[in-house]
Amino acid sequence: MSARPRTAFLVRVALVSVLACGGLTACGADEEDLLYATDYANHEPLGVVGYPTSESLRITQQLVWRLADGKAEEVEGLAADPDEARGDVERTARNWIRSFHEGAKGKVTAEFYDEGSVRQLVVVYFHDTGQTKSFTVHLTGMAGEDGWRVTMREPDPKQASSAPDWVPRTPGGLGSKTPR
Incomplete structure (x- = not known):
């Protein structure tokens, strides 16, 4: 792999890592909201x-x-x-x-x-x-x-x-x- 394609590959890997990390952070809030909604549905109002x-x-x-x-x-x-x-x-x-x-x-x-x-x-x-x-x-x-x-x-x-x-x-x- 030449230097240029390798650099492009590493940039893509870094970008995917950043996006995945950001997505996981957002999932924390979504997960909390899902737990709350599940609790709400499973209990008396x-x-x-x-x-x-x-x-x-x-x-x-x-x-x-x-x-x-x-x-x-x-x-x-x-x-x-x-x-x-x-x-x-x-x-x-x-x-x-x-x-x-x-x-x-x-x-x-x-x-x-x-x-x-x-x-x-x-x-x-x-x-x-x-x-x-x-x-x-x-x-x-x-x-x-x-x-x-x-x-x-x-x-x-x-x-x-x-x-x-x-x-x-x-x-x-x-x-x-x-x-x-």
């Missing part, structure tokens, strides 16, 4: 009250789906808490699954409180079991670069399964505004 952002809704749906599936490691993967709180996160995930697994498999309504540009309080109503759960979702990292996550610091089983005393019995009872 989530009722919504209040004004979630698309991302606060997405992380809440994912949490409810992971609770329904009983997948502790995947629940832990949604946590906002820093590495030094990993033990609390692991215990919280197990407590939440133990407490809300059955309810999460049925009809669920999530109420999103207040304005949610960077943080939002969410109350989830598990209709089949009559349980409620509140938690906070928020942007993590510098300028939200890590995306939306869930605060998980309830390693005590009683704390993890208890409903806050201010939560109305039915969604929308406070007009999606936290009591002041």
